[in-house]
Amino acid sequence: MKNYLQAINNYYFFPALASLGVAIFLLEMHKSNVFLLGIIAIRIYCTKHRKIQLCCLLVAFLTLLSSGYLLIHEKKHQLDEMKNCSGKLTIWPDNIRVDGDRLQLRGKVKLDNSTFTFKNLAFYKLTSKEEKIYWQTRMRPVEISFVGSSQKPLDQINRFGFNYQKFLKQQKIYQIITVKKIHSISAVVVPIYRFDRWIGILRSWLAQHIQRNFGKQTAIYMNMLLLGIKQSEFSEIEETFSTLGILHLFSLSGMHVTFFMNCFRYFLLRIGIQTNKVFWLQLLFAIFYSGMTGFSISVIRALLQMSFQLINQKYSLKLSSLDCWSLALIVHLLGNPYLLFTNAGKFSYFLSFFIYYILKIIAHYPSKWLKSSLLSLLLGITMIPLAGVTFYEWQVFSGLLTWICFPLFKKILLPIILSSFLFSFISKINIYIVILEQFFQSLTILFMRIEQFWIGNIGIRHFSFFTCLLIIYLLICFFNAWINKKRRAISYSICLLLVLNFKFLSPIGTVAIIDVGQGDSIFLQAPFHKENILIDTGGKLAFKKEEWAMRQQEKAGATYSVIPYLKSRGVTKLDKVFITHGDEDHFGDLLTISKKIKIKNLYFPNGTTKKKKFLSAVKQLSKNGTRCYELLAGDNIDSYFHFEFLSPFKEGIGENNDSLVMYTKIADKSFLFTGDLEIEGEHQLIKYWPTLTIDILKVGHHGSKTSSSPMFLDQLKPQEAIISCGRNNHFNHPNIEVLKELEKRQIDLFRTDQQGMIYYEWLPGSKLSKGKVVKKTN
Numbered sequence: 001m002k003n004y005l006q007a008i009n010n011y012y013f014f015p016a017l018a019s020l021g022v023a024i025f026l027l028e029m030h031k032s033n034v035f036l037l038g039i040i041a042i043r044i045y046c047t048k049h050r051k052i053q054l055c056c057l058l059v060a061f062l063t064l065l066s067s068g069y070l071l072i073h074e075k076k077h078q079l080d081e082m083k084n085c086s087g088k089l090t091i092w093p094d095n096i097r098v099d100g101d102r103l104q105l106r107g108k109v110k111l112d113n114s115t116f117t118f119k120n121l122a123f124y125k126l127t128s129k130e131e132k133i134y135w136q137t138r139m140r141p142v143e144i145s146f147v148g149s150s151q152k153p154l155d156q157i158n159r160f161g162f163n164y165q166k167f168l169k170q171q172k173i174y175q176i177i178t179v180k181k182i183h184s185i186s187a188v189v190v191p192i193y194r195f196d197r198w199i200g201i202l203r204s205w206l207a208q209h210i211q212r213n214f215g216k217q218t219a220i221y222m223n224m225l226l227l228g229i230k231q232s233e234f235s236e237i238e239e240t241f242s243t244l245g246i247l248h249l250f251s252l253s254g255m256h257v258t259f260f261m262n263c264f265r266y267f268l269l270r271i272g273i274q275t276n277k278v279f280w281l282q283l284l285f286a287i288f289y290s291g292m293t294g295f296s297i298s299v300i301r302a303l304l305q306m307s308f309q310l311i312n313q314k315y316s317l318k319l320s321s322l323d324c325w326s327l328a329l330i331v332h333l334l335g336n337p338y339l340l341f342t343n344a345g346k347f348s349y350f351l352s353f354f355i356y357y358i359l360k361i362i363a364h365y366p367s368k369w370l371k372s373s374l375l376s377l378l379l380g381i382t383m384i385p386l387a388g389v390t391f392y393e394w395q396v397f398s399g400l401l402t403w404i405c406f407p408l409f410k411k412i413l414l415p416i417i418l419s420s421f422l423f424s425f426i427s428k429i430n431i432y433i434v435i436l437e438q439f440f441q442s443l444t445i446l447f448m449r450i451e452q453f454w455i456g457n458i459g460i461r462h463f464s465f466f467t468c469l470l471i472i473y474l475l476i477c478f479f480n481a482w483i484n485k486k487r488r489a490i491s492y493s494i495c496l497l498l499v500l501n502f503k504f505l506s507p508i509g510t511v512a513i514i515d516v517g518q519g520d521s522i523f524l525q526a527p528f529h530k531e532n533i534l535i536d537t538g539g540k541l542a543f544k545k546e547e548w549a550m551r552q553q554e555k556a557g558a559t560y561s562v563i564p565y566l567k568s569r570g571v572t573k574l575d576k577v578f579i580t581h582g583d584e585d586h587f588g589d590l591l592t593i594s595k596k597i598k599i600k601n602l603y604f605p606n607g608t609t610k611k612k613k614f615l616s617a618v619k620q621l622s623k624n625g626t627r628c629y630e631l632l633a634g635d636n637i638d639s640y641f642h643f644e645f646l647s648p649f650k651e652g653i654g655e656n657n658d659s660l661v662m663y664t665k666i667a668d669k670s671f672l673f674t675g676d677l678e679i680e681g682e683h684q685l686i687k688y689w690p691t692l693t694i695d696i697l698k699v700g701h702h703g704s705k706t707s708s709s710p711m712f713l714d715q716l717k718p719q720e721a722i723i724s725c726g727r728n729n730h731f732n733h734p735n736i737e738v739l740k741e742l743e744k745r746q747i748d749l750f751r752t753d754q755q756g757m758i759y760y761e762w763l764p765g766s767k768l769s770k771g772k773v774v775k776k777t778n
Helices: 002-007 013-027 031-045 050-076 129-136 164-169 195-213 216-227 232-244 254-270 275-292 297-315 321-335 343-362 368-387 398-423 430-452 465-483 488-500 562-568 590-596 612-623 679-688 710-716 736-744
Strands: 082-099 102-111 118-125 142-151 176-187 393-395 457-459 509-513 522-525 532-535 573-578 598-605 627-631 636-638 642-647 661-666 669-673 696-698 720-723 748-751 758-762
Touching (some): 013 050, 031 050, 031 465, 082 129, 082 176, 082 195, 082 232, 195 216, 232 430, 275 297, 368 398, 368 465, 465 488, 590 598, 612 627, 710 736
Parallel strands (some): 532 573, 573 598, 696 720
Antiparallel strands (some): 082 102, 082 142, 509 758, 642 661
């Protein structure tokens, strides 16, 4: 067997490719994945190596079984939504998350009308501070008897946006339960053989020990870097690290695993353990440590790869670094076929694969300083294809900052955190804890100061599957050329730069009605990236709560809707933002967007600044260099997009009938954007513009019965109408009478609550496409 395995040394990459191709094809049957599987099959056939091909077939068959079992499991656990359900939910302490008055529970549920248990995610609104403290201090598993409702997670609603349903499916969660009432809570006896559960209990206890014995900032860093636990307070600084491109340093990965494994080995040798026994103890520690970090994907990858390297050394298998990487990927895929659909899986395996090339490049350089700087720089470059399918921006100087921070984490932060953590079980020195807290507070402030002057992010637009493959091919060619010291490396780097700037070469223009829930947000982008415009930003009302109920991790809706979509279109600045009126569901996320995407010009109806919150937002934007303008009917703006403003006719106070009504023609179609204009305003508008007709109407006030009067619709004669409203909203928008009026006139209707984003595209000199939607309705 050993001789057979050694016969394909340096070729385990091909079985890994076979496993990857089968898993991706089976779990997401898309034409691009068929193409990828075909390329992999042809490449394996071209090896002309019988043993490699047999090994690939075996691994592909095992992956087929693993993926097939997962698909059967999914089908079995697909349940219908239930407005009323009851059952029992078993929760382990490390799966409890408390944020303000929101309790998140992840565990096994058995509904009263079901014969089997399944993994589930449940949410419950806490009713008191005492109840919050109870759940925060749980250190033992419990079973709750509850009454609530069950629903499927929300599918993708915006182009290139976050798909919550797919995200949870990758964790084998297919339903979300909203707990309305907890009837009883009882303790759960943990079987002695459930090693994973005991580790979870220990992990939860250690997290609470850290919370009790250290300051707030120290606990945030310690829980993150030791246990991989993100506290709710971490969200306050998470955005900073993400902007700087160093968030990966806080995600347990190869650097952290190497540090802790080396510490453990050093400890064993110092207490006199024989070298041959150290090997087995290291393997056991690897399993234990993966559990202590919540079985994190990046940690499991690093531990698997390191374990194969240790086995290779002990048994002289003559495996290459790439072989160890490939074997880790095969084993990981067999255990979790969804591995490479997750961001953690993509980043961990993709970057560790390119380290194999980078180490070959830097091996020729004698200086350690130069080697480490080149490693960070080239790893930053390999992030390009990943950035194009995840965050849609490339942090150019993240490699440089990683290079600076890497020694800080490896030689200062990790040793300080580990030694402080261990010492806390022996003694508690208050002055040391205060100094440690001051150190971490200062470090956080330093990173926030750097963020204020950070200019290293480039918007790169969403990459298609084939663009991504092209970039990966160019990267491999670039690295190979560099290794072989060929001048072609320069040509490949120029090609990479051209691909990065593809957004300026794209002739496709877009009009998109973004799904922001109960609100409005409309994006217009001209061909060749000539102009980017946003009409309204979405947002929601903020209600006052007691201090204990305030959530730390609650983010603005634009963080999940408008901002990702704008970034996917390569937008780094908005030429114009129009706010139709002063309701928060139209401007509430304005400042949130401005922090991520520069706004050059802001336009709004005369009198909107009489709304205090809007006035505050305008003042803040003005300080940041945004030029602000007030508009009335009769004004117009001429740029790539020509806008005529048909309302309001006089200064208002930012209410619905003071809405900015905008008319524009795009390609061969005319649009009318009406904000929340109501019937009174509609009648005034058609009185002043008696010959106005249009092709596409953005229906006023989310389809409320206070808008879209028969007289208004009869004059405009729209062919299509778009209603932007939230799912199951409290206002019952759109109103049934409005829907009937639209249907009576045979107006084609699009709704964001049913179809998600609605968008149109065109090419210069051509007609506007038909309306496209993200979600198909039955």
